[in-house]
Amino acid sequence: MAELGARGTPAWDNKAIICDVLGRSPDVEMGSIGEGWSLCRWRQFVGSYTLPALPDPIFTVHVAGKPQVKTWDRDGWTETSSIPGCATIVPAGMPTGWLVDGELDVVTLSMNSAVLAEQSVAEQFSRMRFAFADPLGVALTRQILAELYAPQAEERTAYVAAMVNALKAHILSGPPAGGNPAEIPVSDFSAYRLHRIMNRVLADPAGDYPLEEMAAMAGITPSHFCRVFKKATGISPHHYVLKARLDKAQQMLVQTELSLAHLAEATGFASQSHFSRAFKGWFGTTPSAYRQQESRAKGE
Missing domain, CATH: 2.60.120.10 (Jelly Rolls)
Structure with a gap:
């Protein structure tokens, strides 16, 4: 770095x-x-x-x-x-x-x-x-930001000043009571719930992540979860899981000598062919070609 x-x-x-x-x-x-x-x-x-x-x-x-x-x-x-x-x-x-x-x-x-x-x-x-997770601090910050891009007016300046004072008071009040974010009541589509789901996927990309299960963790319907997730991340839940698996596979191609079949199984793909198609579709090269390229770059 x-x-x-x-x-x-x-x-x-x-x-x-x-x-x-x-x-x-x-x-x-x-x-x-x-x-x-x-x-x-x-x-x-x-x-x-x-x-x-x-x-x-x-x-x-x-x-x-x-x-x-x-x-x-x-x-x-x-x-x-x-x-x-x-x-x-x-x-x-x-x-x-x-x-x-x-x-x-x-x-x-x-x-x-x-x-x-x-x-x-x-x-x-x-x-x-x-x-x-700080839903109130984030909401106040976003509202202040939105007002800064709006046409300036005397009443708007006073409104922004009031929101800034509210944000300052909120920050100075310290961390939310309870300490552990898991114990803090949050809205159905809060940043914390999405954060928890995303980190669960990153920690175990090979796991099984049905849409219904992820939506249940967020406390909303599958269709609503898809909309909220894509708005927050820019990609669908399915593509997020796929990318997590492919990123893990990319790392393992360089750090291990596992066969493509075993590597596909270790990263949650149904078959070697499915893994190879997904890898090439995402990275523009096959897993074998990527492994060879990285080996040459390291002088192996």
Whole structure:
């Protein structure tokens, strides 16, 4: 993972550092939102990034884009992925790594460290909290964003200010009661329920995932689940499971010497022929050709 961007100087704020790493300015921003708070929207960056330690903590909302965004944890990428609708808190003074599988759309709300200390809430922003369910914080952020693109008017400015204050109060109130997101009551199509289903598939791609079972986990009908899932991820539940299996197979082609028949069975395909057709349809090459190509690239 290559480190991009300069470390910056003490005078640099969060926005300047992120701009340097991404090589671009935010899509939209709200300068200073009173007492050192600032909001920025960042879009269309792909790849892996190392973000230097920031002077102030940030509250980040995954607004849209690809569902498989990971962060670096000790010696590898996290098993858990962020999906649209998740929130993340990045503390000040902590370098972070990010893996973005496609275009991404996030909103960052920077919080002044000195102000947080004065309000005796700095402790809750002292550690990383990655991809947690926060329906209210996400909803407020999306509404603020929508208003920023609307025609400006005096009453709209007051409305945005009120929503920003509500979001600030919500963030400062700390994590939801109960600690474990599984214990938090959520709506039928909340980000957390989709997140749980997606991570279950990623953890065991070879498993059996009937549409009816996934819909039951989300607490909605199969047809409604398909619509909600595709809106959040950009692909259908069937294609998500297929991609998870093919990604696992692609990894095993390089890391193991399993025959194609055994590899197909290990990744949940009904037969070797089914696996080979799906692999070529998705990656544009056969499993055997891909394995040979990777072997040559490694000089084996």
